[in-house]
Amino acid sequence: MKTIGFIDYYLDEWHANKYPQWIADASGGALKVTCAYGMIDAPAGRTNAEWAQDMGIELLDSIEAVIAQSDYLIVLSPDNPEHHEALAELPLRSGKPTYIDKTFAPDRATALWLFALAAEHNTPIFSSSALRFAQEYKAAAGQPIDMLFSQGPGRYGNYAVHQIEPIVMLMGADPSRIMSIGTEQTPSLLISYPDGRQAVMAHLTGGPFRLAWQVQGGDASAQTAESDFFASFIEHLLQFFQTGNAPVDPAETIAIMTCIEYGTQAMQRPHQWIELPATH
Numbered sequence: 001m002k003t004i005g006f007i008d009y010y011l012d013e014w015h016a017n018k019y020p021q022w023i024a025d026a027s028g029g030a031l032k033v034t035c036a037y038g039m040i041d042a043p044a045g046r047t048n049a050e051w052a053q054d055m056g057i058e059l060l061d062s063i064e065a066v067i068a069q070s071d072y073l074i075v076l077s078p079d080n081p082e083h084h085e086a087l088a089e090l091p092l093r094s095g096k097p098t099y100i101d102k103t104f105a106p107d108r109a110t111a112l113w114l115f116a117l118a119a120e121h122n123t124p125i126f127s128s129s130a131l132r133f134a135q136e137y138k139a140a141a142g143q144p145i146d147m148l149f150s151q152g153p154g155r156y157g158n159y160a161v162h163q164i165e166p167i168v169m170l171m172g173a174d175p176s177r178i179m180s181i182g183t184e185q186t187p188s189l190l191i192s193y194p195d196g197r198q199a200v201m202a203h204l205t206g207g208p209f210r211l212a213w214q215v216q217g218g219d220a221s222a223q224t225a226e227s228d229f230f231a232s233f234i235e236h237l238l239q240f241f242q243t244g245n246a247p248v249d250p251a252e253t254i255a256i257m258t259c260i261e262y263g264t265q266a267m268q269r270p271h272q273w274i275e276l277p278a279t280h
Contacts, residue, residue, distance in 0.1 A: 001029065002241070005070030006036035007063055007087050009077035011052070012045035015101055016076050019234075020055060026234045031241065033057055033074075037066045039083065063090045072241040073098040079158045082106045085114070092117045097124040097241050103161045103260065104253055108277065111257040115250050126246035127253055129165035131209055133232035136223035140170050144216040148199040152209040156187045156263070163201040164259045166211060167191060171199055173255040177273045180266040189263045192273075 004023065008016055020033040035058040038048035045051075052059035060066050067073065073091045077083050081103040091098045092114060104127035105111035118125040131137070131152075140148075148171060150163040168175070175191050181200070182188025188202035212222035236247045258276055266274045 002031045002071040003034040003069065004031055004072045004074060004241070005060075005066035006033055006057070007066055007073060007075045007091060008036065008038045009080045009083045009087065010040050010042040010045075011036055011038040011048045011059075011076075012042035012050075013076070013078065015078050016051070017055075018230075019074070020057065022230065022234045023238065026231070027238055031072070031238060035060050035066055035069050037061070037063055039087065063087070067091060067094045067096065070096065072096060075100045078102055085110050088114060089117065092123045092125060093121045095121055095123050097244055099237055099240065100125065100127040102127060102129045102165075103158065103257070105257050107261045108254065108258045111254050115254070124240070124244040124246060125250075126240055126248050128233070128236075128248050129162045130229045130233040131162045131225060132165050132169055132248070133236060134166070134209070134225035134229040135227035135232065136225050137166050137170070137211060139221060139223055140211060140213050143170075143213065144218075145171055145213045146197055146216045147214045148197075149212040150199065150201040150210070151204050151207055152201075153205060153207055154203060156203060156267075159203065160187075160201070160260050160263065161256060162209060163203075164191075164256050164263075167199045167201060168252050168255050168259070170211075170213075171197060173249065173251040174278070175199075175255060175259060175276055177275050178259060178262050178266050179273050180263070180270045182267075182270075187267065189259075189266065191259060 024032055037060050041047040073096055075088045078101045088100055152163045176194045177192045179190040181190050191199045209225040214220045262274050262276055
């Protein structure tokens, strides 16, 4: 059996509650979350000690201890990416395959730093929204998309990644500019590519994750993400741990974080283009 260690801001959160059983089931018990560290106790919920007792996972008092006792590492804090730099620094120096949960970084500069640190220490690393692995979105893969429309629920701060990830995956890691075209209730962005292709994303309260796209010189199509994309994500996560090969190009992750950061800026200047820096 190979062991996985959790490193989190606080442990009583949805991903930390779900991943251990999903990982054990998907691997047939070959991989198991055995230990965890939380920086603070959950502001509303179980303490880290209570979480560990309920989950049957050993609570350790430092990131160093989790690294020492684990074959593979997962840095969580899915709703607080501002802590990823502090939580991930030692894992990325360890050389052990490390997954960093969405949203990878609070800004482009931190994303670049995390990848550079991992490269310096030969640490396999990746991050992704689970929506990247939605079975339905594969219908658009490799298509000459002229215009892509994305919708999804949730707040921009922690759910924008679930829409921008598929956009970048399908249209490329080189978006050139971004514009806010939404309202306060319905944040919406227009993302443009150097060759004129464009994508629109919008947060619709309570709506499903859904893509619609127009193919150049062809017909339009649409798909709603109804499959168990988390199960597919877990399969890719386990493959990453076992092979050390990341399923996501770092250039795409950097482009996604860039769009999220500059999208926030665009919302302060609605209906004005904001130029995006190059991925590299």
